[in-house]
Amino acid sequence: MNIFTIVGSIRKESYNMQLAKTMQERYKDNLNIEIADIRSLPFFDQDEEHNPPQVVKDFKKAVANADGVIIITPEYNWSVPGVLKNAIDWTSRVKRVFLGKPVMPLGVSTGMLGTVRAQLHLREILSAPGIQAKVLPPGGNEVLVNFAAQKFDEETGLLVDETTISFLDDKVDKFIEMIKTSK
Ligand code: FNR
Numbered sequence: 424m425n426i427f428t429i430v431g432s433i434r435k436e437s438y439n440m441q442l443a444k445t446m447q448e449r450y451k452d453n454l455n456i457e458i459a460d461i462r463s464l465p466f467f468d469q470d471e472e473h474n475p476p477q478v479v480k481d482f483k484k485a486v487a488n489a490d491g492v493i494i495i496t497p498e499y500n501w502s503v504p505g506v507l508k509n510a511i512d513w514t515s516r517v518k519r520v521f522l523g524k525p526v527m528p529l530g531v532s533t534g535m536l537g538t539v540r541a542q543l544h545l546r547e548i549l550s551a552p553g554i555q556a557k558v559l560p561p562g563g564n565e566v567l568v569n570f571a572a573q574k575f576d577e578e579t580g581l582l583v584d585e586t587t588i589s590f591l592d593d594k595v596d597k598f599i600e601m602i603k604t605s606k
Pocket of ligand 1: 432434436437438439442497498499500501502531533534535536537538542571
C-alpha cells in the first residue's frame with residue numbers, strides 16, 4: 424500500500440517528524456510510506472488555484488495517488504499549525520484530492536494532552552465540503568502521543584515507548600483494514 428504522510432511541523436528535530444520516520448521504518452513490510460515536504464509549498468493563493476506552482480501540483484498528485492494519507496500534527500495554540508492548514512487548503516480546491524481518501528490522524532506534543540485539541544480541529548477540517556476525507560473514526564482510534572521528550576530516543580530519534588508502540592500497531596492495523604474496505 425502506498426501511504427503519503429504529511430507532517431505539520433517543519434522543525435529540524437520535530438517529534439512529529441520522528442514519529443513519521445518511526446512509522447516508515449516499522450511498517451515497511453506492509454506500507455510504502457512517503458513523507459511530504461510541506462516546507463516547499465507556497466502560501467495558498469486563490470489566484471493561482473487553477474494553475475498552481477509545480478510543487479503544489481506534485482503535492483496534490485501524491486495525495487490523489489495514495490491509497491491512504493497519514494497526517495501527523497503538532498498542536499500550536501490549541502489548533503493545527505498554519506503550515507499544515509496551508510497544505511490542506513491547496514488540496515481542497517479545483518481538483519479535490521482528499522474526497523473519500525482514507526486518512527489516519529495522529530499527533531505528538533511535549534505536554535500532557537498530546538494534541539487532543541489540534542486533532543479535534545483537524546477532524547473538523549477534514550470533513551469540510553472541499554475535503555471530505557474518510558477519516559479513521561474517533562472513539563478509541565486517536566493516537567495522542569504526550570510527553571514526547573520521554574518517549575523518543577535522543578540518539579536515534581525513534582519512538583521507543585513500548586505502550587505507545589503497541590497502541591500504534593493496533594491503530595495502523597485498523598487503518599490498513601479501513602483502506603482495504605474502502606476500495
Ligand atoms: C506549542 N506547543 C503546544 N503544545 C500543546 O500541547 N498545546 C499547544 O497549544 C501548544 N502550542 C504551541 C504553540 C507554538 C507556537 C509552539 C512552537 C509550540 C508545544 C509543542 O507541543 C511542542 O513544541 C512540540 O514539540 C511541537 O512539535 P514538533 O515540532 O516537535 O513536531
